[in-house]
Amino acid sequence: MIEYLSKVMKKYTLGTSKESVMKMIPERSVKKIILGDKNITxxxxAxxxxxxxGYCPHRGAPLYQGSLNNTNEIICxxxxxxxxxRSGEVKAGACPDLETFPTQLKDQGLEISIP
Structure with a gap:
């Protein structure tokens, strides 16, 4: 018998409207947030x-202290x-890819799903 395990996702909502989220997170900004027991960048x-x-898999540096380049890569x-x-794929460096989390901007705010 084969058992299939599914990830249970917990959904968090940031802000109270689309407008509140757009004001809270400025264009091209890098922010640290804590959702449950996870540090998220x-x-x-746009x-x-x-x-x-929230942390680089190589040496644990806080990615929220990193910068965003013009090709939409976060730089440790x-x-x-x-x-x-977008994908978490490492583009330069010798370490694993980042874990990414789905987001969706809704009328009630920004929904972020975390396993």
């Missing part, structure tokens, strides 16, 4: 939001490793 590009793990502040904010 949140980035806004009207899209990207959420991923410690060793300048680069990660695609």
């Amino acid at each position: 949140l980035v806004r590009v 009207a899209e939001f990207y959420a991923f793990q 502040p410690l060793h300048q490793y680069r990660f695609d904010i």
Whole structure:
């Protein structure tokens, strides 16, 4: 018998409306948020939001202290490793990809799903 395990996702809502979220997270900003017991880095590009793990998998540097380049990669502040904010894929550096979390901007705010 084969058993299938599914990830249970917990949904968090940031803000109270689309407008409140857009004001809270400025364009191209990198923010630290804590959802449950997870440290998350949140980035806004235009009207899209990207959420991923808060620390670099290489040496644990806080990615919210990193910067965003013009190709939408977050740059780790410690060793300048680069990660695609959409997929979490490492683009420069020798470490695993970032864990990413689904986001959806709704009338009630920004919904972020965390396993």
